Amino acid sequence: MVDRYLTVARAGVHESEIKRSRFLCALAPAGSEEAAQEFVRRVRKEHQSASHNCFAYVIGPDGRLHRASDDGEPGGTAGTPMLQVLLGREVRDTVAVVTRYYGGIQLGAGGLARAYGGAVSAALDEIGTIERRRLALVTVTADHQRAGRLENDLRAAGHPVRDVSYGAEVTFHLGIPEPEVPAFRSWLADSTSGTALLTTDGTDYVDVHPSTP
Numbered sequence: 458m459v460d461r462y463l464t465v466a467r468a469g470v471h472e473s474e475i476k477r478s479r480f481l482c483a484l485a486p487a488g489s490e491e492a493a494q495e496f497v498r499r500v501r502k503e504h505q506s507a508s509h510n511c512f513a514y515v516i517g518p519d520g521r522l523h524r525a526s527d528d529g530e531p532g533g534t535a536g537t538p539m540l541q542v543l544l545g546r547e548v549r550d551t552v553a554v555v556t557r558y559y560g561g562i563q564l565g566a567g568g569l570a571r572a573y574g575g576a577v578s579a580a581l582d583e584i585g586t587i588e589r590r591r592l593a594l595v596t597v598t599a600d601h602q603r604a605g606r607l608e609n610d611l612r613a614a615g616h617p618v619r620d621v622s623y624g625a626e627v628t629f630h631l632g633i634p635e636p637e638v639p640a641f642r643s644w645l646a647d648s649t650s651g652t653a654l655l656t657t658d659g660t661d662y663v664d665v666h667p668s669t670p
Contacts (some may be wrong), residue, residue: 458518458591459518459519459589459591460590460591461571461588461589461591462518462520462543462547462548462549462550462563462588462589462662463547463548463549463586463587463588463589464486464490464545464548464549464550464551464586464587464589465484465485465486465548465551465581465584465585465586465587466584466585466586466587467486467584467585468483468484468486468632469472469483469484469485469580469583470482470483470484470580470630470664471484471576471579471580471583471584473575473576473579474560474623475564475572475668476560476562476564476566476568477560477561477562477613478508478557478558478559478560478562478564478572479557479558479560480555480556480557480572480573480576481513481555481556481558481576482553482554482555482556482576482579482580483496483500483554483555483556483580484551484552484553484577484580484581484584485551485552486550486551487514487516487550487551487552488516488550489516489599490514490516490522492552493514493516493552494579496554496581497510497512497552497554498627500512500556501554504556506650507556507557507558508529508557508558508559509527509528509529509530509535509556509557509559510528510554510555510556511525511526511527511528511530511535511536511539511554511555511557512524512525512526512528512536512539512552512553512555513525513526513536513539513542513543513552513553513577514538514543514547514551514552514553515540515543515544515549515550515551516549516550516627517549517550518549518550518589518591518662519543519549520547520549523540523543523544524540525539525540525554526579530557530573531566531569533566533570534566534569534570534573535555535569535570535573535627535656536573537570538570538571538573538574538577539553539555539573539574539576539577541544541574542574542578542581543577546578546581546586548581548586550589553577553580555573555576557572559562561609577623579640581658586661587665588664588665589662589663589664589665590632590634590665591660591661591662591663591664592632592633592634592635592660592662592663592665593632593634593635593657593659593660594630594632594657594658594659594660594661594663595630595631595632595633595638595641595655595656595657595658596628596629596630596631596655596656596657596658597611597628597629597631597645597653597654597655598626598627598628598629598653598654598655598656599626599627599629599649599651599652599653600626600627601623601626601627603649603652603653604626604627607627607629607649608621608629610648611629611631614644616631616633616641617625617631617632617665618630618631618634618647619631619663632665634663635660641655642655657665
């Protein structure tokens with residue numbers, strides 16, 4: 458099982474121009490093939506007058522589910538180079554659509570491949586990626602009197618807090634590497650004199666590190 462992978466940090470668009478042709482690369486997170494296809498449909502609808510709307514997507518931590526389309530460009534000159542960038546940079550759960558507005562100058566097969574692959578690479582550089590790791594989902598509940606200090610202690614100890622909710626008590630949601638859960642439990646007991654409650658709820662992939670230019 459894959460322990461970690463990268464995904465695009467957010468939806469965004471990067472535009473470039475090559476020999477008068479405009480290339481707009483739209484990137485978005487996609488947790489399923491259905492979500493990826495819906496994004497492709499939205500972009501194609503937005504750019505109905507474009508010469509081509511080529512796409513590539515990679516779904517799942519292992520990257521086994523992937524698709525690409527040249528959308529009328531010569532075979533293998535658009536979708537495949539786009540897909541190769543996503544796979545080569547180990548970016549998963551991501552969909553890319555490159556919209557081309559033809560500028561009147563032919564690029565040739567090699568030029569097209571460089572343009573489409575380069576559009577995806579440049580968009581990833583500009584928009585950034587996030588690392589996801591498979592972590593144990595941990596919930597810590599504390600009273601309001603201790604919550605402020607506990608949050609500071611959690612962050613100071615290097616335990617990223619995913620979310621905080623306030624009610625009768627304060628609940629912290631964290632992701633902890635599974636082997637470290639026993640040690641975290643002991644640390645929490647020491648830090649709160651045993652007053653905080655810890656529960657676990659399986660594992661999931663958690664965003665842990667944004668990587669932006």
